[in-house]
Amino acid sequence: xxxxxxxxxxxxxxxxxxxxxxxxxxxxxxxxxxxxxxxxxxxxxxxxxxxxxxxxxxxxxxxxxxxxxxxxxxxxxxxxxxxxxxxxxxxxxxxxxxxxxxxxxxxxxxxxxxxxxxxxxxxxxxxxxxxxxxxxxxxxxxxxxxxxxxxxxxxxxxxxxxxxxxxxxxxxxxxxxxxxxxxxxxxxxxxxxxxxxxxxxxxxxxxxxxxxxxxxxxxxxxxxxxxxxxxxxxxxxxxxxxxxxxxxxxxxxxxxxxxxxxxxx
Amino acid sequence: xxxxxxxxxxxxxxxxxxxxxxxxxxxxxxxxxxxxxxxxxxxxxxxxxxxxxxxxxxxxxxxxxxxxxxxxxxxxxxxxxxxxxxxxxxxxxxxxxxxxxxxxxxxxxxxxxxxxxxxxxxxxxxxxxxxxxxxxxxxxxxxxxxxxxxxxxxxxxxxxxxxxxxxxxxxxxxxxxxxxxxxxxx
Numbered sequence: 130x131x132x133x134x135x136x137x138x139x140x141x142x143x144x145x146x147x148x149x150x151x152x153x154x155x156x157x158x159x160x161x162x163x164x165x166x167x168x169x170x171x172x173x174x175x176x177x178x179x180x181x182x183x184x185x186x187x188x189x190x191x192x193x194x195x196x197x198x199x200x201x202x203x204x205x206x207x208x209x210x211x212x213x214x215x216x217x218x219x220x221x222x223x224x225x226x227x228x229x230x231x232x233x234x235x236x237x238x239x240x241x242x243x244x245x246x247x248x249x250x251x252x253x254x255x256x257x258x259x260x261x262x263x264x265x266x267x268x269x270x271x272x273x274x275x276x277x278x279x280x281x282x283x284x285x286x287x288x289x290x291x292x293x294x295x296x297x298x299x300x301x302x303x304x305x306x307x308x309x310x311x312x313x314x315x316x317x318x319x320x321x322x323x324x325x326x327x328x329x330x331x332x333x334x335x336x337x338x339x340x341x342x343x344x345x346x347x348x349x350x351x352x353x354x355x356x357x358x359x360x361x362x363x364x365x366x367x368x369x370x371x372x373x374x375x376x377x378x379x380x381x382x383x384x385x386x387x388x389x390x391x392x393x394x
Numbered sequence: 395x396x397x398x399x400x401x402x403x404x405x406x407x408x409x410x411x412x413x414x415x416x417x418x419x420x421x422x423x424x425x426x427x428x429x430x431x432x433x434x435x436x437x438x439x440x441x442x443x444x445x446x447x448x449x450x451x452x453x454x455x456x457x458x459x460x461x462x463x464x465x466x467x468x469x470x471x472x473x474x475x476x477x478x479x480x481x482x483x484x485x486x487x488x489x490x491x492x493x494x495x496x497x498x499x500x501x502x503x504x505x506x507x508x509x510x511x512x513x514x515x516x517x518x519x520x521x522x523x524x525x526x527x528x529x530x531x532x533x534x535x536x537x538x539x540x541x542x543x544x545x546x547x548x549x550x551x552x553x554x555x556x557x558x559x560x561x562x563x564x565x566x567x568x569x570x571x572x573x574x575x576x577x578x579x580x
Contacts (some may be wrong), residue, residue: 138416162432165495166496166499166519166521167499167519167520167521168521169519169521190494193547212520213521215520216520232527236547251520253576255518255519255520257572257573257575257576258499258502258503258506258518258519258572259502259574260575261502261505261506261569261572261575262495262498262499262501262502263498264502264570264575265501265502265505265561266493266498268494268561268562268563269493269560269561270489271475271562272490272560272561272562273478273490274475274478274489274560275461275463275472275473275474275475275478276472276473276481276485277470277471277472277473278420280423281421281423287478295531299532318518321424324544335408341544349419
Protein backbone atom coordinates (compact mmCIF):
# COMPACT_ATOMS: atom_id res chain seq x y z
CA UNK A 130 0.00 0.00 0.00
CA UNK A 131 1.33 3.35 -0.85
CA UNK A 132 0.98 6.00 1.78
CA UNK A 133 -1.78 8.53 1.30
CA UNK A 134 -0.33 11.67 -0.07
CA UNK A 135 -0.79 14.67 2.08
CA UNK A 136 -2.87 17.35 0.45
CA UNK A 137 -0.65 20.24 -0.35
CA UNK A 138 -1.43 23.50 1.34
CA UNK A 139 -0.49 26.57 -0.56
CA UNK A 140 -0.62 29.22 2.04
CA UNK A 141 2.10 31.78 1.84
CA UNK A 142 4.49 31.53 4.67
CA UNK A 143 4.75 35.26 4.98
CA UNK A 144 7.64 35.32 7.37
CA UNK A 145 10.21 32.66 6.84
CA UNK A 146 12.96 33.05 9.34
CA UNK A 147 15.78 31.91 7.11
CA UNK A 148 17.42 33.59 4.19
CA UNK A 149 16.43 32.24 0.84
CA UNK A 150 16.98 32.89 -2.79
CA UNK A 151 13.91 33.99 -4.62
CA UNK A 152 13.88 34.05 -8.39
CA UNK A 153 11.84 37.12 -9.22
CA UNK A 154 12.34 37.05 -12.94
CA UNK A 155 14.37 35.01 -15.32
CA UNK A 156 17.27 37.38 -15.54
CA UNK A 157 17.92 38.24 -11.96
CA UNK A 158 18.26 36.35 -8.79
CA UNK A 159 17.19 38.14 -5.70
CA UNK A 160 18.08 37.23 -2.24
CA UNK A 161 15.56 38.05 0.37
CA UNK A 162 15.72 37.64 4.06
CA UNK A 163 12.45 36.04 4.86
CA UNK A 164 9.46 36.88 2.73
CA UNK A 165 8.97 40.55 3.37
CA UNK A 166 7.35 42.27 0.46
CA UNK A 167 8.54 45.68 1.63
CA UNK A 168 9.38 47.88 4.60
CA UNK A 169 5.73 48.19 5.66
CA UNK A 170 5.46 44.42 5.65
CA UNK A 171 8.55 44.12 7.84
CA UNK A 172 7.26 46.81 10.17
CA UNK A 173 3.92 45.06 10.57
CA UNK A 174 5.73 41.84 11.34
CA UNK A 175 7.86 43.48 14.02
CA UNK A 176 4.85 45.18 15.59
CA UNK A 177 2.98 41.91 15.68
CA UNK A 178 5.98 40.06 17.04
CA UNK A 179 6.14 42.56 19.86
CA UNK A 180 2.40 42.14 20.29
CA UNK A 181 2.20 45.89 20.25
CA UNK A 182 -0.90 47.93 19.53
CA UNK A 183 -0.69 49.34 16.06
CA UNK A 184 -2.26 52.59 17.30
CA UNK A 185 0.37 52.90 20.00
CA UNK A 186 3.61 51.67 18.50
CA UNK A 187 6.54 51.51 20.90
CA UNK A 188 8.53 53.46 18.36
CA UNK A 189 11.91 53.30 20.07
CA UNK A 190 11.94 49.52 20.41
CA UNK A 191 10.50 48.90 16.97
CA UNK A 192 13.03 51.27 15.39
CA UNK A 193 15.89 49.40 17.02
CA UNK A 194 14.62 46.07 15.83
CA UNK A 195 13.96 47.44 12.40
CA UNK A 196 17.51 48.79 12.13
CA UNK A 197 18.90 45.47 13.27
CA UNK A 198 17.02 43.75 10.54
CA UNK A 199 18.17 46.27 7.94
CA UNK A 200 21.77 45.70 8.89
CA UNK A 201 21.25 42.03 8.12
CA UNK A 202 19.55 42.74 4.83
CA UNK A 203 21.74 45.54 3.61
CA UNK A 204 24.62 43.38 2.50
CA UNK A 205 22.28 41.04 0.68
CA UNK A 206 20.03 43.05 -1.55
CA UNK A 207 20.85 46.63 -2.29
CA UNK A 208 17.81 47.40 -4.44
CA UNK A 209 15.39 46.30 -1.76
CA UNK A 210 17.44 47.88 0.97
CA UNK A 211 17.00 51.33 -0.61
CA UNK A 212 13.25 51.33 0.09
CA UNK A 213 13.90 49.85 3.49
CA UNK A 214 16.34 52.64 4.27
CA UNK A 215 13.73 55.29 3.53
CA UNK A 216 11.54 53.69 6.17
CA UNK A 217 14.46 53.54 8.60
CA UNK A 218 14.90 57.28 8.18
CA UNK A 219 11.17 57.84 8.72
CA UNK A 220 11.27 55.77 11.91
CA UNK A 221 14.25 57.65 13.26
CA UNK A 222 12.57 60.96 12.46
CA UNK A 223 9.42 59.92 14.31
CA UNK A 224 11.47 58.66 17.21
CA UNK A 225 13.31 61.98 17.56
CA UNK A 226 10.09 63.96 17.21
CA UNK A 227 8.61 62.01 20.07
CA UNK A 228 11.62 62.78 22.24
CA UNK A 229 11.22 66.50 21.74
CA UNK A 230 9.48 68.24 24.60
CA UNK A 231 6.19 69.83 23.81
CA UNK A 232 6.32 73.49 22.92
CA UNK A 233 5.34 75.23 26.17
CA UNK A 234 4.20 78.28 24.22
CA UNK A 235 1.70 76.30 22.20
CA UNK A 236 -1.91 76.94 23.10
CA UNK A 237 -3.02 74.19 25.49
CA UNK A 238 -6.19 73.20 23.63
CA UNK A 239 -4.33 72.58 20.44
CA UNK A 240 -3.59 68.88 20.56
CA UNK A 241 -0.21 68.11 19.16
CA UNK A 242 -0.55 65.60 16.42
CA UNK A 243 0.99 62.25 17.16
CA UNK A 244 4.11 61.98 14.97
CA UNK A 245 3.25 58.34 14.43
CA UNK A 246 -0.14 59.05 12.92
CA UNK A 247 0.92 59.21 9.28
CA UNK A 248 2.84 55.97 9.60
CA UNK A 249 -0.08 54.24 11.32
CA UNK A 250 -2.40 55.34 8.52
CA UNK A 251 -0.02 53.96 5.93
CA UNK A 252 0.33 50.68 7.82
CA UNK A 253 -3.43 50.27 8.07
CA UNK A 254 -3.87 51.06 4.39
CA UNK A 255 -1.08 48.67 3.43
CA UNK A 256 -2.50 45.92 5.60
CA UNK A 257 -5.75 46.00 3.64
CA UNK A 258 -3.92 45.42 0.39
CA UNK A 259 -1.82 42.72 1.95
CA UNK A 260 -5.03 40.96 2.90
CA UNK A 261 -6.36 41.54 -0.63
CA UNK A 262 -3.19 39.97 -2.03
CA UNK A 263 -3.80 36.93 0.13
CA UNK A 264 -7.38 36.78 -1.13
CA UNK A 265 -6.12 36.87 -4.72
CA UNK A 266 -3.68 34.11 -3.90
CA UNK A 267 -6.53 32.00 -2.55
CA UNK A 268 -8.55 32.69 -5.68
CA UNK A 269 -5.78 31.43 -7.96
CA UNK A 270 -5.38 28.39 -5.78
CA UNK A 271 -9.06 27.61 -6.30
CA UNK A 272 -8.74 28.38 -10.01
CA UNK A 273 -5.92 25.90 -10.28
CA UNK A 274 -8.27 23.17 -9.12
CA UNK A 275 -10.52 23.82 -12.11
CA UNK A 276 -9.60 22.64 -15.58
CA UNK A 277 -10.84 23.54 -19.02
CA UNK A 278 -10.45 21.54 -22.17
CA UNK A 279 -7.42 22.01 -24.37
CA UNK A 280 -7.29 24.03 -27.56
CA UNK A 281 -9.47 22.99 -30.43
CA UNK A 282 -7.97 23.09 -33.90
CA UNK A 283 -9.70 25.76 -35.96
CA UNK A 284 -8.96 28.68 -38.24
CA UNK A 285 -9.47 30.89 -35.25
CA UNK A 286 -7.00 28.91 -33.17
CA UNK A 287 -4.28 29.95 -35.60
CA UNK A 288 -5.53 33.46 -35.51
CA UNK A 289 -3.34 36.37 -34.85
CA UNK A 290 -3.03 37.72 -31.42
CA UNK A 291 -2.25 41.37 -31.78
CA UNK A 292 1.28 41.94 -30.71
CA UNK A 293 1.73 45.04 -28.62
CA UNK A 294 4.71 47.35 -28.47
CA UNK A 295 5.46 45.67 -25.19
CA UNK A 296 5.88 42.32 -26.98
CA UNK A 297 8.26 43.85 -29.48
CA UNK A 298 10.34 45.32 -26.73
CA UNK A 299 10.50 41.92 -25.04
CA UNK A 300 11.78 40.36 -28.26
CA UNK A 301 14.22 43.21 -28.67
CA UNK A 302 15.58 42.70 -25.19
CA UNK A 303 16.04 38.99 -25.87
CA UNK A 304 18.19 39.79 -28.86
CA UNK A 305 20.18 42.38 -26.96
CA UNK A 306 20.98 39.84 -24.28
CA UNK A 307 22.03 37.35 -26.95
CA UNK A 308 24.21 39.98 -28.60
CA UNK A 309 25.85 40.77 -25.35
CA UNK A 310 27.06 37.20 -25.09
CA UNK A 311 28.72 37.21 -28.45
CA UNK A 312 32.12 38.79 -28.25
CA UNK A 313 32.94 40.24 -31.58
CA UNK A 314 35.76 42.29 -32.86
CA UNK A 315 34.69 45.81 -33.60
CA UNK A 316 35.51 46.73 -37.13
CA UNK A 317 34.75 50.15 -38.42
CA UNK A 318 32.10 49.78 -41.04
CA UNK A 319 29.54 51.80 -42.79
CA UNK A 320 26.45 52.05 -40.64
CA UNK A 321 23.14 51.63 -42.34
CA UNK A 322 20.87 54.61 -42.05
CA UNK A 323 17.33 54.44 -40.78
CA UNK A 324 15.83 55.19 -44.18
CA UNK A 325 17.94 52.43 -45.78
CA UNK A 326 16.86 50.08 -43.05
CA UNK A 327 13.21 50.92 -43.63
CA UNK A 328 13.69 50.35 -47.36
CA UNK A 329 15.35 47.00 -46.76
CA UNK A 330 12.63 45.90 -44.38
CA UNK A 331 9.86 47.05 -46.73
CA UNK A 332 11.43 45.17 -49.61
CA UNK A 333 11.64 42.08 -47.48
CA UNK A 334 8.02 42.37 -46.37
CA UNK A 335 6.69 42.84 -49.88
CA UNK A 336 8.88 40.13 -51.35
CA UNK A 337 8.39 37.52 -48.67
CA UNK A 338 4.93 38.64 -47.48
CA UNK A 339 5.89 37.61 -43.96
CA UNK A 340 8.94 38.56 -41.97
CA UNK A 341 9.76 37.09 -38.61
CA UNK A 342 11.07 40.10 -36.73
CA UNK A 343 13.13 37.99 -34.37
CA UNK A 344 15.03 36.61 -37.37
CA UNK A 345 15.27 40.07 -38.88
CA UNK A 346 16.80 41.45 -35.69
CA UNK A 347 19.22 38.58 -35.55
CA UNK A 348 20.65 39.43 -38.92
CA UNK A 349 21.91 42.69 -37.52
CA UNK A 350 25.64 42.95 -37.03
CA UNK A 351 25.95 45.54 -34.31
CA UNK A 352 23.95 46.99 -31.52
CA UNK A 353 23.58 50.16 -33.49
CA UNK A 354 22.15 48.34 -36.47
CA UNK A 355 19.87 46.48 -34.14
CA UNK A 356 18.51 49.70 -32.70
CA UNK A 357 18.04 51.06 -36.21
CA UNK A 358 16.19 47.89 -37.17
CA UNK A 359 13.98 48.20 -34.12
CA UNK A 360 13.07 51.79 -34.94
CA UNK A 361 12.47 50.75 -38.54
CA UNK A 362 9.96 48.14 -37.37
CA UNK A 363 8.14 50.66 -35.20
CA UNK A 364 8.17 53.20 -38.01
CA UNK A 365 6.88 50.75 -40.59
CA UNK A 366 4.09 49.54 -38.34
CA UNK A 367 3.07 53.13 -37.74
CA UNK A 368 3.10 54.33 -41.31
CA UNK A 369 2.62 51.34 -43.60
CA UNK A 370 -0.17 48.92 -44.10
CA UNK A 371 1.48 46.06 -42.33
CA UNK A 372 0.27 43.98 -39.45
CA UNK A 373 2.22 42.65 -36.52
CA UNK A 374 1.00 39.27 -35.42
CA UNK A 375 1.95 36.91 -32.71
CA UNK A 376 0.72 33.34 -32.44
CA UNK A 377 1.24 32.91 -28.76
CA UNK A 378 2.46 34.90 -25.81
CA UNK A 379 6.21 35.33 -26.22
CA UNK A 380 5.94 33.51 -29.52
CA UNK A 381 7.50 34.82 -32.65
CA UNK A 382 6.22 38.14 -33.94
CA UNK A 383 5.63 38.30 -37.65
CA UNK A 384 5.20 41.32 -39.88
CA UNK A 385 2.74 40.80 -42.66
CA UNK A 386 1.83 43.00 -45.54
CA UNK A 387 -1.83 43.83 -45.58
CA UNK A 388 -2.75 42.83 -49.10
CA UNK A 389 -6.18 44.28 -49.57
CA UNK A 390 -5.53 47.07 -52.00
CA UNK A 391 -4.52 50.44 -50.78
CA UNK A 392 -0.92 50.04 -49.78
CA UNK A 393 0.82 53.16 -50.84
CA UNK A 394 3.73 51.81 -52.86
CA UNK B 395 -41.38 33.95 -46.12
CA UNK B 396 -42.78 37.13 -44.63
CA UNK B 397 -44.92 35.48 -41.98
CA UNK B 398 -41.92 35.07 -39.70
CA UNK B 399 -41.73 38.82 -39.15
CA UNK B 400 -44.28 39.10 -36.38
CA UNK B 401 -43.36 36.01 -34.38
CA UNK B 402 -39.60 35.96 -34.56
CA UNK B 403 -39.61 33.34 -31.87
CA UNK B 404 -36.97 30.64 -31.82
CA UNK B 405 -37.41 27.74 -34.21
CA UNK B 406 -35.60 25.56 -31.73
CA UNK B 407 -37.26 23.89 -28.80
CA UNK B 408 -35.81 24.57 -25.34
CA UNK B 409 -34.16 21.16 -25.37
CA UNK B 410 -32.47 21.84 -28.69
CA UNK B 411 -31.37 25.27 -27.58
CA UNK B 412 -29.82 23.92 -24.38
CA UNK B 413 -27.90 21.34 -26.42
CA UNK B 414 -26.48 23.77 -28.94
CA UNK B 415 -25.65 26.32 -26.23
CA UNK B 416 -23.75 23.62 -24.37
CA UNK B 417 -21.84 22.76 -27.55
CA UNK B 418 -20.83 26.38 -28.12
CA UNK B 419 -19.71 26.93 -24.56
CA UNK B 420 -17.68 23.75 -24.84
CA UNK B 421 -15.84 24.71 -28.01
CA UNK B 422 -15.23 28.34 -27.09
CA UNK B 423 -11.61 29.00 -26.19
CA UNK B 424 -12.49 31.79 -23.85
CA UNK B 425 -15.57 32.35 -21.74
CA UNK B 426 -18.32 33.06 -24.28
CA UNK B 427 -20.96 35.72 -23.64
CA UNK B 428 -24.69 35.17 -23.98
CA UNK B 429 -24.68 38.01 -26.48
CA UNK B 430 -22.23 36.22 -28.75
CA UNK B 431 -24.13 32.93 -28.50
CA UNK B 432 -27.32 34.81 -29.34
CA UNK B 433 -25.70 36.34 -32.42
CA UNK B 434 -24.35 33.03 -33.68
CA UNK B 435 -27.63 31.19 -33.16
CA UNK B 436 -29.79 34.13 -34.20
CA UNK B 437 -31.78 33.89 -31.02
CA UNK B 438 -32.52 36.59 -28.49
CA UNK B 439 -30.26 36.94 -25.49
CA UNK B 440 -33.02 36.14 -22.98
CA UNK B 441 -33.60 32.68 -24.40
CA UNK B 442 -29.85 32.04 -24.31
CA UNK B 443 -29.72 33.05 -20.66
CA UNK B 444 -32.66 30.76 -19.98
CA UNK B 445 -30.92 27.91 -21.79
CA UNK B 446 -27.72 28.42 -19.80
CA UNK B 447 -29.69 28.44 -16.57
CA UNK B 448 -31.37 25.21 -17.66
CA UNK B 449 -27.99 23.70 -18.50
CA UNK B 450 -26.60 24.64 -15.11
CA UNK B 451 -29.60 22.98 -13.49
CA UNK B 452 -29.04 19.80 -15.49
CA UNK B 453 -25.39 19.64 -14.48
CA UNK B 454 -26.34 20.16 -10.86
CA UNK B 455 -29.10 17.58 -10.95
CA UNK B 456 -26.93 14.76 -12.22
CA UNK B 457 -23.93 15.82 -10.16
CA UNK B 458 -21.86 16.20 -13.27
CA UNK B 459 -18.08 16.23 -13.21
CA UNK B 460 -18.34 19.44 -15.16
CA UNK B 461 -19.70 22.81 -14.20
CA UNK B 462 -20.91 25.90 -15.98
CA UNK B 463 -19.13 28.97 -14.67
CA UNK B 464 -19.63 32.66 -15.28
CA UNK B 465 -16.19 34.14 -15.87
CA UNK B 466 -15.24 37.53 -17.32
CA UNK B 467 -18.90 38.14 -18.21
CA UNK B 468 -19.04 34.92 -20.25
CA UNK B 469 -19.77 31.24 -19.81
CA UNK B 470 -17.26 28.48 -19.43
CA UNK B 471 -17.37 24.71 -18.99
CA UNK B 472 -14.80 23.38 -16.55
CA UNK B 473 -14.20 20.44 -14.28
CA UNK B 474 -15.58 20.55 -10.77
CA UNK B 475 -13.23 21.84 -8.11
CA UNK B 476 -13.66 18.79 -5.89
CA UNK B 477 -12.28 16.51 -8.58
CA UNK B 478 -8.94 18.29 -8.82
CA UNK B 479 -6.91 15.52 -7.22
CA UNK B 480 -7.87 12.89 -9.75
CA UNK B 481 -7.66 15.30 -12.65
CA UNK B 482 -4.20 16.34 -11.55
CA UNK B 483 -3.13 12.73 -11.19
CA UNK B 484 -4.08 12.20 -14.80
CA UNK B 485 -2.57 15.44 -16.09
CA UNK B 486 0.48 15.01 -13.88
CA UNK B 487 0.39 18.63 -12.82
CA UNK B 488 0.94 20.07 -9.41
CA UNK B 489 -0.52 23.26 -8.08
CA UNK B 490 2.04 25.98 -7.79
CA UNK B 491 2.13 29.56 -6.70
CA UNK B 492 2.39 31.40 -9.99
CA UNK B 493 3.02 34.86 -8.63
CA UNK B 494 5.43 36.10 -6.02
CA UNK B 495 4.18 37.88 -2.94
CA UNK B 496 5.40 41.20 -4.36
CA UNK B 497 3.54 40.60 -7.63
CA UNK B 498 0.35 39.61 -5.82
CA UNK B 499 0.47 42.72 -3.67
CA UNK B 500 1.07 44.92 -6.68
CA UNK B 501 -1.78 43.21 -8.50
CA UNK B 502 -4.06 43.77 -5.50
CA UNK B 503 -3.26 47.49 -5.47
CA UNK B 504 -3.85 47.74 -9.22
CA UNK B 505 -7.11 45.76 -9.04
CA UNK B 506 -8.55 48.01 -6.35
CA UNK B 507 -7.11 51.37 -7.31
CA UNK B 508 -7.23 51.22 -11.09
CA UNK B 509 -6.37 53.18 -13.07
CA UNK B 510 -3.28 53.62 -10.93
CA UNK B 511 0.24 54.93 -11.55
CA UNK B 512 3.58 53.56 -10.38
CA UNK B 513 4.13 56.33 -7.79
CA UNK B 514 0.67 55.63 -6.35
CA UNK B 515 1.52 51.94 -6.03
CA UNK B 516 4.80 52.87 -4.36
CA UNK B 517 2.90 55.07 -1.90
CA UNK B 518 0.76 52.15 -0.76
CA UNK B 519 3.32 49.37 -0.85
CA UNK B 520 6.28 51.42 0.36
CA UNK B 521 8.52 49.61 -2.07
CA UNK B 522 9.46 49.85 -5.75
CA UNK B 523 7.21 47.64 -7.84
CA UNK B 524 8.93 47.83 -11.24
CA UNK B 525 9.80 44.17 -11.58
CA UNK B 526 6.39 43.09 -10.28
CA UNK B 527 4.70 45.32 -12.86
CA UNK B 528 6.89 43.83 -15.58
CA UNK B 529 5.90 40.32 -14.51
CA UNK B 530 2.21 41.26 -14.46
CA UNK B 531 2.44 42.82 -17.92
CA UNK B 532 4.20 39.73 -19.26
CA UNK B 533 1.47 37.53 -17.87
CA UNK B 534 -1.05 39.94 -19.40
CA UNK B 535 -2.82 40.30 -16.06
CA UNK B 536 -2.60 44.07 -16.29
CA UNK B 537 -2.74 46.52 -19.16
CA UNK B 538 -1.72 50.12 -19.58
CA UNK B 539 -4.58 52.59 -19.34
CA UNK B 540 -3.08 55.73 -20.82
CA UNK B 541 -1.24 58.55 -19.16
CA UNK B 542 -2.43 60.44 -16.14
CA UNK B 543 -2.74 64.15 -16.83
CA UNK B 544 -0.48 65.24 -14.05
CA UNK B 545 3.17 66.22 -13.64
CA UNK B 546 5.29 63.83 -15.67
CA UNK B 547 2.23 62.21 -17.26
CA UNK B 548 2.86 58.82 -15.58
CA UNK B 549 1.46 55.66 -17.18
CA UNK B 550 -1.64 54.24 -15.57
CA UNK B 551 -2.34 50.55 -15.14
CA UNK B 552 -5.49 48.47 -14.77
CA UNK B 553 -6.42 44.81 -14.74
CA UNK B 554 -7.15 42.90 -17.95
CA UNK B 555 -9.76 40.39 -19.04
CA UNK B 556 -7.08 37.75 -18.54
CA UNK B 557 -7.04 38.79 -14.88
CA UNK B 558 -10.75 37.99 -14.56
CA UNK B 559 -10.24 34.64 -16.29
CA UNK B 560 -7.25 33.58 -14.26
CA UNK B 561 -8.81 34.59 -10.97
CA UNK B 562 -12.19 33.11 -11.82
CA UNK B 563 -14.07 36.39 -11.56
CA UNK B 564 -17.32 37.32 -13.26
CA UNK B 565 -16.35 40.98 -13.23
CA UNK B 566 -14.49 43.42 -11.01
CA UNK B 567 -17.48 43.99 -8.76
CA UNK B 568 -17.14 40.41 -7.63
CA UNK B 569 -14.01 41.33 -5.73
CA UNK B 570 -14.77 41.87 -2.07
CA UNK B 571 -14.72 45.55 -1.14
CA UNK B 572 -11.31 46.73 0.05
CA UNK B 573 -12.94 48.07 3.20
CA UNK B 574 -13.94 44.52 4.10
CA UNK B 575 -10.30 43.75 4.71
CA UNK B 576 -10.22 46.30 7.50
CA UNK B 577 -11.65 43.78 9.94
CA UNK B 578 -8.76 41.48 9.22
CA UNK B 579 -6.30 44.23 10.03
CA UNK B 580 -4.84 44.44 13.56
